Amino acid sequence: DIKACLFDLDGVLVDTAKYHYLAWKRLANEMGFDFTEQDNERLKGVSRVRSLEILLEIGGKELTDKEKELAAYRKNEWYVEYVDAMGADEVLDGVIPFLEELKSKNILIGLGSASKNAQKILEKVKIDRIFDVVIDGNMVSKAKPDPEVFLNGAIALGVEPQNCVVFEDAEAGVEAARRAGMRSVGIGEPETLRLADIVLPSMAKVSLDMLVDIGQEA
Numbered sequence: 001d002i003k004a005c006l007f008d009l010d011g012v013l014v015d016t017a018k019y020h021y022l023a024w025k026r027l028a029n030e031m032g033f034d035f036t037e038q039d040n041e042r043l044k045g046v047s048r049v050r051s052l053e054i055l056l057e058i059g060g061k062e063l064t065d066k067e068k069e070l071a072a073y074r075k076n077e078w079y080v081e082y083v084d085a086m087g088a089d090e091v092l093d094g095v096i097p098f099l100e101e102l103k104s105k106n107i108l109i110g111l112g113s114a115s116k117n118a119q120k121i122l123e124k125v126k127i128d129r130i131f132d133v134v135i136d137g138n139m140v141s142k143a144k145p146d147p148e149v150f151l152n153g154a155i156a157l158g159v160e161p162q163n164c165v166v167f168e169d170a171e172a173g174v175e176a177a178r179r180a181g182m183r184s185v186g187i188g189e190p191e192t193l194r195l196a197d198i199v200l201p202s203m204a205k206v207s208l209d210m211l212v213d214i215g216q217e218a
């Protein structure tokens with residue numbers, strides 16, 4: 001049975017991808033090249049350092065390690081300005097009722113995000129207090145698809161991986177869940193989330209009944 005749900009942040013609970021996009025685009029424009037929303041798809045779920053490498057590859061630019069560090073720092077300063085302006089209305093549809101339903105059934109709630117800003121974002125949109133554990137980009141050494149972030153969540157909650165369900169919008173995140181020995185709900189397109197046990201177009205479609213169904217397959 002299901003004892004814990006572990007949620008990715010960007011693309012599942014909130015849409016911070018649009019702010020990452022604006023901040024990366026500003027950096028790209030300063031370096032003299034354009035960065036499109038389609039390019040931004042490649043950065044979803046990817047760490048900050050890796051995102052910068054992809055951006056530089058798109059622009060055909062090379063930077064020294066010191067310059068890379070400064071560029072990533074500046075991008076984050078701009079990104080955090082957007083995050084600071086976020087409010088409770090930015091929690092995606094369906095999320096709050098679902099989290100409340102989990103709470104009422106004593107199912108534990110965890111966050112498993114690549115973002116180093118995850119705690120701040122949860123606080124800004126006022127859902128931080130509902131989480132029993134938060135594992136973020138400051139606490140893991142290996143990025144998704146490595147299962148570390150979700151395994152650490154399960155350990156912190158004292159729950160076995162087979163009793164956890166992961167909610168993820170990124171292919172690498174769904175792969176991480178599978179490698180952790182957890183079930184997963186993909187949020188997005190079935191074509192890109194093939195490893196997920198079920199795929200839903202958005203969190204607005206999630207229900208506890210559906211969760212119980214995938215739990216029984218175990």
Ligand code: G16
Nearest residue numbers: 009010043045046048113114115116
């Ligand atoms: C999120 C985003 C990524 C971002 C990463 C790191 O991951 O999807 O685009 O690059 O966090 O964010 P930061 O620069 O704030 O550390 P997730 O795992 O929540 O989808």
Ligand code: MG
Nearest residue numbers: 008010011045
């Ligand atoms: Mg995500």
